[in-house]
Amino acid sequence: MSRTATPSAAGANARTGSGARAPQATAGTPRRSRRPLTLGRVLTYLALTAGAVVVLFPVYFGFVGSFMGPGDINSYPASLWPFGGFRAENFTGALNSIPLGRQYVNSVVMAGLITLGQLVTSMLAAYALVFLKVRWRSFWFALFLCSMMVPSEAIIIPNYLTMSSLGLINTTSALVLPFLAHGFGIFLLRQAFLSFPVELWEAARIDGAGHFRFLISVLVPLSKPTLAALGIWSFLSAWNMYLWPLLVTQTPEMQTIQIGITQLRSADNFNAGLVLAGTVLAIIPTLLLVIFGQRFIVRGLTAGSIK
Amino acid sequence: MNEGFRQGGQMSAPGVASTNTRIRRKKAHPQAARTTDRGSIKAWWYLLPALLVFAAFLFYPLGRSVFLSFQGSDLFGRPSGFVGLDQYLRLFTDPGFRTVMLVTLGFTVLTVVPSIVLALVLGLLLHQKIKAVRFFRTAFALPFAYSVATASVIFGVMFNQATGVLNGMLAFFGVDRVGWLTDPAWALLSVSLATVWMQLGYNLLVLSAGLGAVSEDIVEAARLDGAHGWRMQRSIIMPLLTPQLFFLLVTGTIHALQSFGQIHILTKGGPQDSTTTLVYSIYEQAFANNNSNFGYASAQAVVLLIIVVVVSVVQFGILERKVFYR
Numbered sequence: 330m331s332r333t334a335t336p337s338a339a340g341a342n343a344r345t346g347s348g349a350r351a352p353q354a355t356a357g358t359p360r361r362s363r364r365p366l367t368l369g370r371v372l373t374y375l376a377l378t379a380g381a382v383v384v385l386f387p388v389y390f391g392f393v394g395s396f397m398g399p400g401d402i403n404s405y406p407a408s409l410w411p412f413g414g415f416r417a418e419n420f421t422g423a424l425n426s427i428p429l430g431r432q433y434v435n436s437v438v439m440a441g442l443i444t445l446g447q448l449v450t451s452m453l454a455a456y457a458l459v460f461l462k463v464r465w466r467s468f469w470f471a472l473f474l475c476s477m478m479v480p481s482e483a484i485i486i487p488n489y490l491t492m493s494s495l496g497l498i499n500t501t502s503a504l505v506l507p508f509l510a511h512g513f514g515i516f517l518l519r520q521a522f523l524s525f526p527v528e529l530w531e532a533a534r535i536d537g538a539g540h541f542r543f544l545i546s547v548l549v550p551l552s553k554p555t556l557a558a559l560g561i562w563s564f565l566s567a568w569n570m571y572l573w574p575l576l577v578t579q580t581p582e583m584q585t586i587q588i589g590i591t592q593l594r595s596a597d598n599f600n601a602g603l604v605l606a607g608t609v610l611a612i613i614p615t616l617l618l619v620i621f622g623q624r625f626i627v628r629g630l631t632a633g634s635i636k
Numbered sequence: 637m638n639e640g641f642r643q644g645g646q647m648s649a650p651g652v653a654s655t656n657t658r659i660r661r662k663k664a665h666p667q668a669a670r671t672t673d674r675g676s677i678k679a680w681w682y683l684l685p686a687l688l689v690f691a692a693f694l695f696y697p698l699g700r701s702v703f704l705s706f707q708g709s710d711l712f713g714r715p716s717g718f719v720g721l722d723q724y725l726r727l728f729t730d731p732g733f734r735t736v737m738l739v740t741l742g743f744t745v746l747t748v749v750p751s752i753v754l755a756l757v758l759g760l761l762l763h764q765k766i767k768a769v770r771f772f773r774t775a776f777a778l779p780f781a782y783s784v785a786t787a788s789v790i791f792g793v794m795f796n797q798a799t800g801v802l803n804g805m806l807a808f809f810g811v812d813r814v815g816w817l818t819d820p821a822w823a824l825l826s827v828s829l830a831t832v833w834m835q836l837g838y839n840l841l842v843l844s845a846g847l848g849a850v851s852e853d854i855v856e857a858a859r860l861d862g863a864h865g866w867r868m869q870r871s872i873i874m875p876l877l878t879p880q881l882f883f884l885l886v887t888g889t890i891h892a893l894q895s896f897g898q899i900h901i902l903t904k905g906g907p908q909d910s911t912t913t914l915v916y917s918i919y920e921q922a923f924a925n926n927n928s929n930f931g932y933a934s935a936q937a938v939v940l941l942i943i944v945v946v947v948s949v950v951q952f953g954i955l956e957r958k959v960f961y962r
Contacts, residue, residue: 369865373761380758381775387833388778390801391790403799450686457682469683476694478948480894482915483941486704486922486930487697510689540678569783571897576923587785591901594789601793608786616781623777627841 395419395605402601419606423593426603428581429610432589437614439504439574439585440567446505447563448556451514456544458515459522460530470519477512482572489576503577504585508567514559521555522548558628561618565626568615586611701941704934715931723935732909733917733936739824740893740913746828747835747895748888752881754832755839760869762840763847773844779837784897791830792817792902820910823903827911830898835891839884846880847873886951890944914940 394402396415401408423429457463458470488507497503525548533543549556574585581592590607619626705723707715727733762772779787794801795816803813816826850873858872874881896915899905905912905920912920914936922933 370764370766373764373766377758377761377766377772380754380761381772384779384833384836385775387787387790387794388782390794391786394793394801402793404804408804409801450689453682454686457679461679461682463679463683473686473690476690478945479694479698480890480940480944482894482896482918483937483944484694484697484701485918486934486937487700488693489923490700490930491692491697507689507693510686515686540682569785571783571785571900572919575900587783587897590789591785594792594901601796601799604789604793608782608789611783611786612781615783619777619781626780627845 391605391608394602395609397602397605399600399602402605416602419600419602420610422600422603423607423610427589427592429586429589429607431582432584432586433610435501435504435583436568436586438501440564442501442505443508443567444560444563446509447511447514448560450510451518451559452544452549452556454510454515455518455522456540456548458519460527460543461540470515473512473515475512477516481507485572485576488573492577498577499579499583501583504574507573511563514563517555517559518552521552525551554625554628557622558625561622561625565615565618698941701934701937704930705938707931707934709929709931719931723931726932727935727939735909736912736914736917736936739909739911742824743828743831743895743911743913744889744892746825747831747892748885750828751832751835751839751888752884755836755843755884756877756881758836759840759843759847760873762844763873776840777837779833782834784834784895785901787834788830788898788901791826791833791898795826795902817903818907820908823907823910827898827902830902831892831895834898835888839888842880842884843877846877850876882951886947889947893940893944893947914943 390409393409393411396417396419397408397411398413398416398418401411401413454473458466463469492498492503492506497506529547530543533547538546569587570585571587574588578584578588581589584592590604590611593604593607704715706718706720708717708719708722710716758772758776762769782790797803797813797815797818800816802816806812806814815822817823854876855868855872858868863872893913894915895913896919899911899913899916900919903911905916918933918936918940921927921929921936
């Protein structure tokens with residue numbers, strides 16, 4: 330993503346105000362000319378800093394507030410620093426007031442199973458669409474694409490009734506089953522598979538490999554970046570789900586962490602620090618994913634937006 | 637994700653809306669050449685897992701939603717027989733539903749427009765050759781780690797009328813407490829504010845990717861023609877960004893239409909229904925307080941479906957032709 334400074338760009342800044350001398354500067358001076366701190370650049374920095382402060386404030390407040398005791402966080406005007414000292418008791422309090430550990434496990438299991446399921450079903454379907462003879466190939470692909478258009482909220486009532494009539498309410502199956510396949514994954518992997526030459530398959534066939542062998546031992550290793558992007562995307566969206574887990578789980582022991590932290594709020598004596606500690610605990614996995622999986626996230630998220 | 641992916645809408649992929657355009661544009665790909673063994677039944681085994689999931693949890697419920705919307709419901713929510721278009725007639729005559737649609741529209745406008753405009757401003761500023769780009773990029777990307785639930789909980793604490801930090805800051809400037817979530821005049825604005833925060837990073841990411849792909853040749857040519865500064869941004873860079881802006885407009889709209897978590901956590905549709913959007917209304921009719929009003933809720937779900945499909949179709953049908961593509 331980093332852009333190297335080009336001579337043309339450096340020249341443009343020097344040009345501001347005096348058009349005549351600019352071409353000379355571009356041609357004659359060394360490429361890395363030092364840019365003067367013009368008013369425009371100062372304003373750019375100011376605007377960006379202001380934006381960053383506003384955007385980062387909830388992040389900062391959520392983190393620092395999680396260490397504050399009630400005396401600090403409820404002070405008025407508001408305290409922006411734990412003057413009463415950093416306290417860890419909010420974290421232990423959050424862990425003790427609801428089965429947060431259990432809900433953590435629930436979220437990991439749910440998101441893990443959904444990710445695995447989506448990777449497998451998308452891989453198989455995308456493979457069929459690209460490397461196998463399928464009747465009405467474009468119809469099936471169009472169907473998968475159309476499936477992405479359907480908002481899950483519009484079909485949530487029948488899905489809930491299905492789970493209810495199968496007696497699956499408050500089980501892991503209810504959390505996981507509807508999300509084991511997704512049109513987006515099929516689309517993403519199809520694009521990846523299309524980029525491989527068909528000779529690859531022919532070579533594998535000459536070596537005696539069947540379709541499944543070819544998929545597992547040739548295509549999967551070659552599509553690792555796409556698989557990683559899809560995996561991270563699936564995991565993040567599953568981890569962050571709210572409405573569906575809210576509907577199909579009933580006991581605190583079956584709820585996911587996203588539901589759990591909102592329960593901290595409705596506790597009898599509302600303790601803001603405790604609630605914020607819950608959010609800090611809940612974002613740790615996604616924070617790690619965002620930090621370490623950034624390039625995959627970018628790849629997954631912007632798929633389709635860039636021509 | 638909100639992007640899309642973060643808003644909990646598992647079935648709404650952030651990349652969705654413009655995937656269709658992408659396919660159409662790649663029509664020329666030699667797919668036929670890849671057909672290796674003809675008449676293979678094997679292909680069905682590969683398609684089957686995905687198709688089974690879609691059949692059970694997407695296509696069947698889609699049909700059942702429409703079916704339920706033509707049914708009345710008894711006290712326990714069981715379909716109580718065919719009532720024709722009664723549920724829909726009720727929608728159009730119910731002043732409560734008119735409010736719901738207005739709130740939905742307001743929420744969509746209040747979240748989509750500011751999140752795109754702010755992302756555009758920040759994106760263009762970041763695209764200047766400045767130092768500390770990495771720092772700013774990371775700062776703007778951090779909200780990604782927050783789910784709708786975690787972000788809403790934090791905003792809920794900040795919005796608290798009695799002890800919240802926002803009112804605390806206002807007090808510092810001698811301004812009276814604002815009932816962010818309790819005053820009907822403010823609630824929708826507050827929920828929208830939190831939503832813009834959640835959406836901004838994703839929009840910025842998409843626009844940055846678009847800016848990164850702007851060809852240096854074009855920029856250089858424009859520069860030789862004497863374009864620079866604001867003129868460059870407005871006449872050269874912005875038109876080149878229209879595909880991304882358009883993509884964000886469509887996905888952002890669909891996303892806003894599907895928002896639920898922030899409303900459920902922050903206001904529960906109140907005060908005085910001032911934040912009851914379409915999806916929240918579906919939830920309220922069907923699930924809140926064991927209402928089990930599945931027929932009426934399903935009619936609203938069908939309305940939601942129609943709106944989202946229309947927005948998507950408009951995207952790759954009509955408006956796309958007006959967008960500037962390289």
